Amino acid sequence: EGMFLRHIIDITKFVNKSSLLVDGDIKLYMEPPYHPGQVTSICKKKSNCTGQGGDHELAKDAGTIQFTAGWDWMQGIPDRNTGIWDKVDIIHTHQVRIEDSYIVRTIRIVTDST
DSSP: OOSSOOOOOOOGGGBOTTTOOBSSOOOOOOOOOSOOOOOHHHHTTSSSOOTTTTTSGGGGGOOSOGGGGOBTTBOOOTTTTOSOOSOOOOOOOOSOOOOSOOOOOOOOOOOOOO
């Protein structure tokens, strides 16, 4: 849950072993959120309307950026900005890969009591 999720996708089967290049195109398919709701323009014909379609369905899976589900100053976006946000890297690795490690160092202080 949340936004800016990281994904690692193994594309080994699409890589030419001799040239280490991808054969053909790599296409990513993204599905929209589960609660499409109604955008504000549809909602304007109803009473008690809000920028989130009047029923707040748009906000159920809007993530951290709630305004993409609509606000009083912005129409809701049905897919809540679904898609690639930043760069896509293709990385060649061997058998071991350590990513996003978190290290805590503990220092034990020994004092001389003599």
